[in-house]
Amino acid sequence: MAPEEVRRHNLTAVLDRLHRSGPMSRSELAQKTGLNRSTIADLIGELSRLGLVEEKPGTASAGPGRPSPVVSPRPKGATVLAVEFSVDSVAVATVGLGGHVYGKVRQARARGTHSVDETIEEVARMARALLDDFAEDQVLVGMGVAVVGVVRRRDGFVHLAPNLGWKNVPLGALLGARFGLGDAVMAANEADLGALAEFRRGAGVGATQLVYVNSEVGIGAGIIQDGQPMLGAAGYAGEAGHTLINPDGKPCTCGARGCWETEAGEAALAERAGLTEFVGQQLIEEITQRVDDRDPQTLQALQVTGTWLGYGIGNLINVFNPDVVVIGGLYQELYPYLREPMEEAARSVVLQAPGEAVRIVRGSLGVDASLLGAAEMALSPVIADPAGVRAVTPTEPPDRVEA
Numbered sequence: 483m484a485p486e487e488v489r490r491h492n493l494t495a496v497l498d499r500l501h502r503s504g505p506m507s508r509s510e511l512a513q514k515t516g517l518n519r520s521t522i523a524d525l526i527g528e529l530s531r532l533g534l535v536e537e538k539p540g541t542a543s544a545g546p547g548r549p550s551p552v553v554s555p556r557p558k559g560a561t562v563l564a565v566e567f568s569v570d571s572v573a574v575a576t577v578g579l580g581g582h583v584y585g586k587v588r589q590a591r592a593r594g595t596h597s598v599d600e601t602i603e604e605v606a607r608m609a610r611a612l613l614d615d616f617a618e619d620q621v622l623v624g625m626g627v628a629v630v631g632v633v634r635r636r637d638g639f640v641h642l643a644p645n646l647g648w649k650n651v652p653l654g655a656l657l658g659a660r661f662g663l664g665d666a667v668m669a670a671n672e673a674d675l676g677a678l679a680e681f682r683r684g685a686g687v688g689a690t691q692l693v694y695v696n697s698e699v700g701i702g703a704g705i706i707q708d709g710q711p712m713l714g715a716a717g718y719a720g721e722a723g724h725t726l727i728n729p730d731g732k733p734c735t736c737g738a739r740g741c742w743e744t745e746a747g748e749a750a751l752a753e754r755a756g757l758t759e760f761v762g763q764q765l766i767e768e769i770t771q772r773v774d775d776r777d778p779q780t781l782q783a784l785q786v787t788g789t790w791l792g793y794g795i796g797n798l799i800n801v802f803n804p805d806v807v808v809i810g811g812l813y814q815e816l817y818p819y820l821r822e823p824m825e826e827a828a829r830s831v832v833l834q835a836p837g838e839a840v841r842i843v844r845g846s847l848g849v850d851a852s853l854l855g856a857a858e859m860a861l862s863p864v865i866a867d868p869a870g871v872r873a874v875t876p877t878e879p880p881d882r883v884e885a
């Protein structure tokens with residue numbers, strides 16, 4: 483490696499460590515990165531000049547002598563706008579280095595088709611308030627977008643988002659133009675981003691191979707392999723909801739029959755529970771109420787749905803050999819009721835070796851997993867090239883709406 487390449491690599495290593503693990507002393511940093519102390523001092527100097535880290539005097543130390551100064555990521559030095567287009571809501575957040583959330587708004591929406599233009603205007607209004615709260619010296623570096631659909635990462639082109647009624651929408655370009663951010667907009671599928679967030683900051687911290695199961699209207703999976711998202715040849719990997727699980731099952735929205743989501747998805751659960759008039763959060767609340775009342779049909783519906791969920795998870799465990807499977811999305815809240823049948827069914831199909839190491843856990847980031855994952859994605863270019871950070875200046879979105 484050329485010296486400048488080595489330097490960039492080392493800057494990335496130090497910033498990545500601080501971004502993921504939070505404040506630590508120089509000696510801890512040296513230990514974790516394997517770099518010597520004078521190199522660390524030099525790298526911290528450069529990252530400080532770039533405004534990406536700050537160093538403060540340490541507090542009481544265990545040993546003798548002066549307490550070692552503590553180095554922290556500086557969230558204001560690189561902040562991103564995170565946006566999520568979900569089935570039941572739109573959300574916007576401002577998140578800085580180190581995962582610091584400055585502000586967050588989520589707006590519930592009725593399910594169904596939404597105009598792309600109106601949705602972008604809504605996001606612009608929501609973002610305005612958050613951007614107005616920026617400090618003078620706060621640096622915006624880009625936007626990360628989570629979409630419930632099939633998305634091309636390179637440019638944020640949405641091929642298909644059936645639950646929003648979107649097809650072939652150049653979402654990345656539209657958002658870039660609307661906010662004046664140009665190509666500093668990255669977009670990806672929400673299950674992939676939920677996986678990234680749970681891996682970096684949630685229930686999957688420390689995992690090597692993680693499978694994230696996202697349940698919204700459908701079921702999707704996000705896979706992290708060796709710390710990196712597994713996207714497939716063209717970015718469409720993880721459509722686990724459309725793997726065949728029951729040849730005698732119901733027709734699926736994709737045109738096939740007996741897909742995993744037709745047996746284990748929200749609609750199947752609602753139908754079994756006799757609650758088809760409810761969707762999303764309302765369905766969760768109805769089910770929770772009926773579980774409290776020990777309603778037999780609801781308990782049976784959870785038993786059957788949990789079993790189908792478990793078979794699919796077992797298949798994923800056999801294919802990917804994860805150390806953690808994280809249950810996210812709507813089923814995060816129903817996890818206590820689904821857990822037993824799900825674990826049992828998964829164990830019944832999992833081979834012994836991959837089954838021994840795996841844990842199936844509830845996500846810990848709640849409804850915001852994909853939103854936080856979008857922020858992580860948008861911050862990744864900063865980590866990859868700290869010296870190449872460029873500030874972007876958003877236009878004043880709402881003014882144009884009212885004009």
Ligand SMILES: [Zn+2]
Nearest residue numbers: 724734736741
């Ligand atoms: Zn299907």
